[in-house]
Amino acid sequence: MRYRLAVALLPLLSVATAAQAAPHDTLTIGIAETIGDMNPYFTNALVTIHVQAAARRSMTGITRDGKVYCRFCTEVPSLANGRAKIVDLPDGKQGMEVRFTLKPDLKWGDGAPLTAADFAFAFKVGQSMSPSTTISAVEAVTPLDVVVHIKTTRYDYDRTAPVPVPEHVEGPIFAAAANTVDYGNHSEFNRHPENPGLWSGPYVITEYRQGESITMAPNKYWEGAKKPYFQKITWRMIENTAALQANLLAGDIDMAGEIGLTVDQALALQKSAANRFDISIVPTLGVQQLYVKMDHPLLTDQRLRKAIAMSIDRKTIVSRLFEGKVPIADSFITAGEFGHDPNLGFWPYDPAGARGLLAEAGFKPGPDGILVSPSGERFSIDISASSGNRLNDLQEQVMQSQLKAEGIELQIKNQPFRVLLAEGLRMRKYNGLALLSWTPFPDWVPQIRFDSKQIPTEANGWFGNNVYGVADPALDTALMGALTALDPVPRKKYWNDIVRLVKEDLPIIPLYVLTSQIVTPKWMTGVAPPPLPGLSSGWIEEWGVK
Amino acid sequence: MGRFLIARLASMVVVLIAKSFVIFVLIGLMPGDPVDLLMHANPDARPEDVAHLRAIYGVDQPIGARYLGWLAAALHGDFGYSRAQHRPVLEIVLPALGNTLLLTGTAFVLATAIAVALGAVAGMRRGSAVDRVINLFAYAGISVPSFWLGLLLIYLFAVHLGWLPAGGMPRAGQGQPAWAYLVMPVLTLVIVEIGGLARYTRSAVLDVLGQDHVRTAHAKGLAPLRVGLRHVLRNALIPVVTVIALGVGHLFSGALLVEVVFAYRGMGRLTLEAIMGNDYNLALICLLFTTIMIVLGSMLADIAYAWLDPRISLEGRAVR
Numbered sequence: 006m007r008y009r010l011a012v013a014l015l016p017l018l019s020v021a022t023a024a025q026a027a028p029h030d031t032l033t034i035g036i037a038e039t040i041g042d043m044n045p046y047f048t049n050a051l052v053t054i055h056v057q058a059a060a061r062r063s064m065t066g067i068t069r070d071g072k073v074y075c076r077f078c079t080e081v082p083s084l085a086n087g088r089a090k091i092v093d094l095p096d097g098k099q100g101m102e103v104r105f106t107l108k109p110d111l112k113w114g115d116g117a118p119l120t121a122a123d124f125a126f127a128f129k130v131g132q133s134m135s136p137s138t139t140i141s142a143v144e145a146v147t148p149l150d151v152v153v154h155i156k157t158t159r160y161d162y163d164r165t166a167p168v169p170v171p172e173h174v175e176g177p178i179f180a181a182a183a184n185t186v187d188y189g190n191h192s193e194f195n196r197h198p199e200n201p202g203l204w205s206g207p208y209v210i211t212e213y214r215q216g217e218s219i220t221m222a223p224n225k226y227w228e229g230a231k232k233p234y235f236q237k238i239t240w241r242m243i244e245n246t247a248a249l250q251a252n253l254l255a256g257d258i259d260m261a262g263e264i265g266l267t268v269d270q271a272l273a274l275q276k277s278a279a280n281r282f283d284i285s286i287v288p289t290l291g292v293q294q295l296y297v298k299m300d301h302p303l304l305t306d307q308r309l310r311k312a313i314a315m316s317i318d319r320k321t322i323v324s325r326l327f328e329g330k331v332p333i334a335d336s337f338i339t340a341g342e343f344g345h346d347p348n349l350g351f352w353p354y355d356p357a358g359a360r361g362l363l364a365e366a367g368f369k370p371g372p373d374g375i376l377v378s379p380s381g382e383r384f385s386i387d388i389s390a391s392s393g394n395r396l397n398d399l400q401e402q403v404m405q406s407q408l409k410a411e412g413i414e415l416q417i418k419n420q421p422f423r424v425l426l427a428e429g430l431r432m433r434k435y436n437g438l439a440l441l442s443w444t445p446f447p448d449w450v451p452q453i454r455f456d457s458k459q460i461p462t463e464a465n466g467w468f469g470n471n472v473y474g475v476a477d478p479a480l481d482t483a484l485m486g487a488l489t490a491l492d493p494v495p496r497k498k499y500w501n502d503i504v505r506l507v508k509e510d511l512p513i514i515p516l517y518v519l520t521s522q523i524v525t526p527k528w529m530t531g532v533a534p535p536p537l538p539g540l541s542s543g544w545i546e547e548w549g550v551k
Numbered sequence: 552m553g554r555f556l557i558a559r560l561a562s563m564v565v566v567l568i569a570k571s572f573v574i575f576v577l578i579g580l581m582p583g584d585p586v587d588l589l590m591h592a593n594p595d596a597r598p599e600d601v602a603h604l605r606a607i608y609g610v611d612q613p614i615g616a617r618y619l620g621w622l623a624a625a626l627h628g629d630f631g632y633s634r635a636q637h638r639p640v641l642e643i644v645l646p647a648l649g650n651t652l653l654l655t656g657t658a659f660v661l662a663t664a665i666a667v668a669l670g671a672v673a674g675m676r677r678g679s680a681v682d683r684v685i686n687l688f689a690y691a692g693i694s695v696p697s698f699w700l701g702l703l704l705i706y707l708f709a710v711h712l713g714w715l716p717a718g719g720m721p722r723a724g725q726g727q728p729a730w731a732y733l734v735m736p737v738l739t740l741v742i743v744e745i746g747g748l749a750r751y752t753r754s755a756v757l758d759v760l761g762q763d764h765v766r767t768a769h770a771k772g773l774a775p776l777r778v779g780l781r782h783v784l785r786n787a788l789i790p791v792v793t794v795i796a797l798g799v800g801h802l803f804s805g806a807l808l809v810e811v812v813f814a815y816r817g818m819g820r821l822t823l824e825a826i827m828g829n830d831y832n833l834a835l836i837c838l839l840f841t842t843i844m845i846v847l848g849s850m851l852a853d854i855a856y857a858w859l860d861p862r863i864s865l866e867g868r869a870v871r
Contacts, residue, residue, distance in 0.1 A: 039820075039824060041633075041635040041636045041824075041828065042635060042636055042637055044637065047637065134600070135600040136600070184607050185604070185607060186604075186607045186608065186632075186637075189637040190632045190637045190638075192637065195636065195637040195638055196638070214720070214816075215636065215638070215643060215646075215816075216647075216816045216820065216821065216824075217719075217720050217814075217816045218719075241719065241814065242814065243718060243814040244811060244814070244820075245811050245812055245814075247702055247812075248701075248702065248705065248717070248718055248811070248812045248813070248814060251702065251705040251706060251709065251710055251717050251718075252705075252709075252717040252718055252814075254706075254710045255705070255709035255710045255713065255716070255717040256713070257709065257716050257717045257718065257719065421827060422827070423581075423582070423827060423828070423829050424581070424582045427582040428582040465598055466598040466601060466602065468598040468601065
C-alpha cells in the first residue's frame with residue numbers, strides 16, 4: 006500500500022523538482038492587471054505602459070528630478086544649443102521649432118531602420134485619434150532629423166517628440182483603414198504583437214497569450230550600450246493580489262513589480278519573507294486625494310471645505326493602514342518636484358479650528374449630533390470611490406468616523422470604476438467628495454485639471470477634466486504662465502501661485518503619497534524604483550543577477 | 552426524438568434572440584459608453600473628437616437601431632470586434648470557452664460521479680457512521696467559499712508542499728506538466744459542487760426507498776445491490792438530473808472566482824472584464840454562450856428523463 010502511494014506521488018514530486026531547478030537567466034514577473042489593447046494609441050493603461058516599456062522606447066526620457074535625457078537622440082534640444090528656437094507664427098503669436106537628431110543606425114526589432122519618418126508617422130496616427138492642441142506638425146526633414154512645430158512657447162518643448170511607430174509595419178494598415186477604430190482593429194500591435202518590427206526597446210515580444218501572459222526575448226538589434234541579461238522574460242497576469250502573493254511565495258513567479266502587490270501586502274512580506282525577497286516601498290509622484298465638488302450646496306463656502314480638510318487626520322490614516330511608512334501628502338504634487346514648495350504645507354489636522362470655521366459659517370449641532378446649516382440643512386455629503394478596493398473602503402471608513410466627530414456626515418457611495426468615471430466624474434454627478442489618485446509626469450503643469458475652461462458641462466458635451474468645478478482667474482493665469490514661460494525663475498513663481506491657490510481654493514484635499522512596491526528575489530539586482538509607478542521596466546536592460 | 556430536438560433547437564434560437572436584445576439593452580442602459588474609457592486615456596481630446604468617435608462606434612444612435620445593426624451583422628456571421636482589445640470577439644471567446652469547458656467539464660464529471668455515489672451510499676445507510684461522515688463532508692463543501700478554498704489549497708500544495716503550480720494555464724513547456732495546472736482548480740470546484748448534489752441525491756434515495764416497488768423487489772429476494780442500483784438509484788436520479796442539468800449553467804458562473812484565484816483564462820473572467828470594461832460586443836457574446844450552455848443543459852436533462860423513465864415522453868404525450 007505504501008509502495009503504491011509512493012508511486013502515485015512520484016509525478017507530483019517530479020513537478021516540484023522541475024520547479025526548483027529553474028535557472029536564473031529567465032525571469033517571470035507577476036502583474037495584477039490584464040492587458041487588453043496593445044496599440045499604445047488606444048490605451049494609456051499603466052499595466053500596458055509597464056510591460057511595453059521593456060520593448061518600446063521614446064526619443065527622450067526623464068529622470069526623477071525632471072531632467073530630460075536622450076534615448077534615441079544625440080543631444081537634448083535647448084535654446085542654448087540652437088536645436089530649439091522661438092518662431093513667429095502666421096497668426097502673429099509665437100511658437101517653437103524643435104529639432105531632434107537621431108543616433109545613426111537605429112533599428113527596429115526586425116532590423117528595419119528606425120528613422121525620422123517613424124516619428125512623423127506616429128504623429129499622424131495620433132492626430133487621427135485626437136488632433137494635438139499644441140503641436141501643429143512633426144516633420145521628417147532628413148532620415149535622421151525630426152522637427153516638431155509647436156503652436157506656442159512651451160517649457161516642455163524638449164520632450165515633445167512622439168514615441169515612434171514603425172511606418173514600415175503600420176503604415177499600409179493605417180492607410181487602408183476606413184477610420185481610427187478600423188485601424189485599431191487591424192493594427193499589428195493587436196493582431197500580431199509578436200511581430201519584432203513593432204518594437205524598439207531591449208526586448209521584443211515573442212509570445213502573446215491574451216489575458217494570460219506575454220513573453221519577451223532580447224532584441225538583437227537593440228542599440229543601447231547595455232545588453233539585456235535575461236534571455237526570457239514572462240509577464241504573467243494574475244489579477245488577484247492574494248493569489249499573486251501566493252504565486253510569489255510558491256516560486257511560480259520571481260518578481261512582482263509596481264503593478265503587483267498592495268502596500269499592506271508588501272509590508273506583511275517584509276516581516277515574513279525578508280530572507281527570500283528584497284522589498285522596496287518607495288514614494289512616487291502620485292498622490293491619493295479627495296476630489297471636492299466645489300459647487301455642491303454644502304461646499305461652496307471655502308470655510309466649509311477647509312473645515313473638512315482640517316477634520317481629517319491624515320497621520321492616523323497612514324499609520325493605521327500603512328504602519329506610518331507612506332509619506333503624508335502636503336499638496337497635489339510631491340516633494341522634490343519643480344513646483345513643490347516645502348514651506349507652504351497643507352492645512353493641519355485641527356479639530357478645534359475646524360469647529361470654529363463651522364460655527365463661523367452658522368452651523369450648529371442638530372438633534373442627532375450632525376451639524377445643521379442656518380437654513381436647516383444637515384451637513385451630510387457623499388464620498389465615492391471605485392468599488393471593490395479594500396484600501397479605499399478602509400480610508401473612507403476612517404474619514405467617515407473622523408468627520409462624524411466634528412458633526413459632518415459622510416455617506417459612502419462607491420461605484421464600479423466605469424460608472425464613477427462616466428457619470429460620477431465626467432458628468433459631475435458625484436455628490437460631495439470622491440476618493441481617487443492622480444499621478445502626473447515630472448514637472449507636469451495641471452492645466453487640464455484646474456483651468457476654468459476645463460469644467461465639464463452639458464453645454465460643452467461634458468468635456469474637460471476640471472471635475473471639481475474650480476474657477477479662479479488667478480489660477481488660470483498661473484497655469485498658463487507655468488505652461489508657456491521658458492525661463493525657470495518666472496516659471497517657479499507661477500508654480501508657487503498654483504500650489505498656493507489650490508491650497509486656498511481646495512478643489513482637492515491631498516491625503517498621502519502613492520508608493521511603488523517592488524518585490525525582487527534575493528539573487529536579482531538592478532531594479533531601481535522609478536518616479537512614475539510602472540516605469541521600472543524602462544531600465545530593464547539594467548536588470549541582472551548578483 | 553428528432554421532432555423533439557428540432558423543436559428545442561428552434562426554441563433555443565428564439566431564446567437567444569430575445570436574450571441578446573435584453574442583454575444589449577441592459578448593457579446600453581449602464582452608465583458610460585466605450586468612448587468614455589477611450590477618452591479617459593486621452594485627456595487632450597476635444598468635444599469634436601469625442602463626437603467623432605461616438606459616431607464611429609455607433610453609440611450616438613438609438614439603442615434599437617444599434618441592436619438591429621448588430622443582429623443583422625451577427626446573422627451574417629460577423630460578431631464584431633472587442634472594443635477594449637480591438638480583436639474579433641470570436642477570436643477571444645472561443646479559446647476562453649475551450650478553457651472553461653476543460654476546467655468545468657472535468658470538475659462537473661468528477662463532482663457528479665462522486666456526489667451521486669456519496670448521496671446514494673448515505674441514503675441507503677441512513678443514520679450510520681458513513682452517513683454522518685458524508686453529511687459532514689457535504690455541509691463543509693456547501694459552506695466553504697470557493698475563493699477561500701482555492702487560496703487555502705494554493706498555500707498548502709504550492710507554497711508549503713511545493714507539489715503543484717500556484718496557478719496559470721494548463722500548457723506544455725512551462726516546466727511542469729500541463730495536467731498539474733488543472734489539479735487545484737478542479738479540486739476546488741469539485742469540493743464546492745459535491746455538497747449540494749450529494750445531499751439532494753440522499754433525499755431522493757430516501758424517498759424511493761419507502762416506495763412499494765422497492766419493498767416488492769426486496770420481497771422477491773433480489774440482491775440488495777441489484778435493488779439499490781436498478782430500483783432505487785435509477786428512480787432517484789430523475790429529480791437529481793434536473794439539479795445536475797441546472798448545475799451546468801451554475802458551473803459556468805461559479806467558475807469565475809476559481810478562475811480569478813488561479814489566474815485561469817476562462818469565460819468567467821472574460822465576461823467580468825467585458826462588462827466592467829464596457830466592451831459591448833464581447834460581453835454580449837460571452838453572455839449568449841453562457842445562455843447556450845444552460846439551454847443545452849436543460850435539453851440534455853429532458854433527454855435523460857426519457858432514458859431513465861420510459862413513461863416520460865419527449866413528444867409531450869403520455870406513454871401508456
